[in-house]
Amino acid sequence: EKWSGRKIxxxxxxxxxxxxxxxxxxxxxGVYRILDDSMYYGVFERPKNSGNWYEGKHKPIITKELFDLGQVQLKRDQIVRENKEFAFTKLFTCGYCASGISAEDKYKKLRDGTTAHYVYYGCTRARDRDCKNQYIREEELIAELVKLLDQININELGMRHKLEDEIKRFHHFQKVVLGSDGKKEADEGDVNIRTYAKYLLKEGSVSEKRELLGNLRSRLIYRDKTVKLLEERPINMLGQSNTK
Structure with missing residues (x-):
């Protein structure tokens, strides 16, 4: 059925x-090691990668043809995994150990027999294997980012001018195609830079979300299901942080 290793x-x-x-x-x-083990069709290589193959005395439980089909699917699975890009990876720093923040898919069996899919973000633990930073679901992370947008100075958005241009295009569309006055919506605050940025976080493509956060002027810090900005301190002529 061409299942991926993760689906299995x-x-x-x-x-x-x-x-x-x-x-x-x-x-x-462990799943990937099993799928890659030639012992299941009756042969083994010793030492590994030596090219010296031996036939086992045990009875094979699969055919060589089935094993080869599995290897083809594993290679496809690897390409998909390597090319998959999550919306918010490599954009945050762990608030405990300063490692990066990675993401992974999670699946949960529901009572009605269906399976729910979630994306969880958490510390990579590259700097501290015992880091205690909590995992957070993508929906919760987006909610935290939306709250953050209400608190920050609008100039923090490094792509502010691009957002303004997109809003102008929307207003022009309203006026020309729909015959409405885009200025009224802007004056009422229904459509502005902040709300448009929130829209991108909730409904934008992966690339749009990454571009928005990647252009923030300060670093994003994630710690225990909360997000904040770490403002960079100015550097004086001696190369030391100005803490005053």
Whole structure:
């Protein structure tokens, strides 16, 4: 059925509640190791990558043809995983250990038999393997960013002029195509830079969201389900931070 390794992992964990001999859930890495193990069709290589193949004494449980099809799908799966871009990765710094913030897909089996898909963001733990920063769902992260937009100076948006141009184009569309007065909407505050930026966070494409946050003049800090901006301190002539 051309399932990805992650889909197989979620099927085993959530649908079948599969456990190993140690009564633990199989890890995603474990799934990939199984799919890449030639022992299941009866041969093995020793040492690894030596080109020396041996036939095992055990009975194969799959054919060589099925194994090869699995390898083709694994390569496709790897390409998809490498090319997948989440909306907010590489844009935040962990508020505890200063590592980056990564994302991963999560699936949950619902009572009605369907499976819900979520995206969670969390510390990469590159600087501290025991970092205690909490995970946050993408919807919650967007809500935090929307609140942040209400608090910051509008000049913090490095792409302010581009947003203004987009709003002008929208007003022109209203006037020419819909016959309405775009100025009225602007005066009432229904459409402005701040609300348009919020719209991009909620409904924009991945590239639009990344461009918006990537152009902020200060660094985004994520800590325990809250987001704030870290203002860069000015550097004096001696190269030291000005703390006054």
């Amino acid at each position: 992992y979620n099927w085993l964990k959530h649908d079948l509640n599969f456990k190993t001999r140690g009564n633990k859930s199989l890890t995603l890495g």
